Amino acid sequence: MFKNSLKISKISYFLSLIAMITINSKAIAVEDLSYPFNADSGRYWQYISDQVMGGVSVGKVTLEQDGEMYYARLTGNVSTRNYGGVIQLRTGISFATSEKDGKNLQGVRFNVRGNGETYDIHIITNDMAYYGDFYSATFQADSDWKMIDLPFNTFERKRYNASKLDAKNIRSLAIAAYGRNFTSDVSVSTIEFYY
Numbered sequence: 113m114f115k116n117s118l119k120i121s122k123i124s125y126f127l128s129l130i131a132m133i134t135i136n137s138k139a140i141a142v143e144d145l146s147y148p149f150n151a152d153s154g155r156y157w158q159y160i161s162d163q164v165m166g167g168v169s170v171g172k173v174t175l176e177q178d179g180e181m182y183y184a185r186l187t188g189n190v191s192t193r194n195y196g197g198v199i200q201l202r203t204g205i206s207f208a209t210s211e212k213d214g215k216n217l218q219g220v221r222f223n224v225r226g227n228g229e230t231y232d233i234h235i236i237t238n239d240m241a242y243y244g245d246f247y248s249a250t251f252q253a254d255s256d257w258k259m260i261d262l263p264f265n266t267f268e269r270k271r272y273n274a275s276k277l278d279a280k281n282i283r284s285l286a287i288a289a290y291g292r293n294f295t296s297d298v299s300v301s302t303i304e305f306y307y
Contacts, residue, residue: 144221145210145305149175149182157184157203160286165243167196171289171296183223183301190289190296199296200234202286207279207305215307217279219263222287226253226298232288233262237281246270247277248290253298261306279305 159173171188188199210217220233235247247267251260264277285303289296 144307145207145217146302147304148302149184149300151175151182153182153184157201159186159199160202161188161199162194162196165196166194167191167198168193169196169199169289171199173201176299181301183299184287185297185299186287186289187297188289188295190292190294192291192293197292198288198290200286200288200290201300202234202284204284205282207282210279210305212307217264217305217307219261219266219306220285221259221261221304221306222300223257223259223302224251224253224298224300225255225257227295228252228254229289229294229296229298231296231298232286232290233267234286234288234290235267235277235282236284236286237277238283239275239281240283244271257301 154175157173159171161167161171162169169188169190171186171190174185174187176183176185184201186199186201190197190199207217222233224231230250230252232248232250236245237247240246247269249262249267251262264279267277269275269277287298287300289298
């Protein structure tokens with residue numbers, strides 16, 4: 113009797129193991145790379161303004177909480193005086209080994225709200241030719257939280273050539289208030305990269 117129950121236990125164990133591997137494989141195949149903000153996020157992100165190049169834009173980034181959700185909030189005044197015009201929240205990131213099942217990352221998705229203004233996502237790659245060479249796409253941040261998808265093929269390279277954005281070359285990403293005189297108030301709670 114003990115032998116039979118041992119056989120059944122082994123069979124049950126192996127069937128459970130196969131089921132878990134199958135479920136996990138499917139989850140891995142479709143899982144996006146997600147980076148929600150949390151209490152520790154501040155050490156991975158930095159605030160940057162055009163003041164490093166002589167501009168006069170001013171702003172700040174705060175980590176805030178709404179219930180269980182943490183979010184970064186970029187506020188300030190963007191000014192194009194003195195060849196300026198940007199405040200941003202930036203992080204370094206690498207996708208050199210991010211390919212899954214022969215698929216490359218296709219875009220970025222984020223949960224955002226704001227003051228109705230248009231904002232940018234700026235991506236810097238390893239083949240950046242000089243300061244100010246980056247890929248950019250815009251989005252509008254309305255007063256209610258919403259998920260926005262920006263496929264990489266919609267990003268345009270600024271001030272250099274028209275090469276396409278390759279996720280494997282990404283080295284930093286920024287949420288930016290950019291390019292014109294306006295008041296920034298944009299919040300982001302989660303950033304995801306999808307296949």
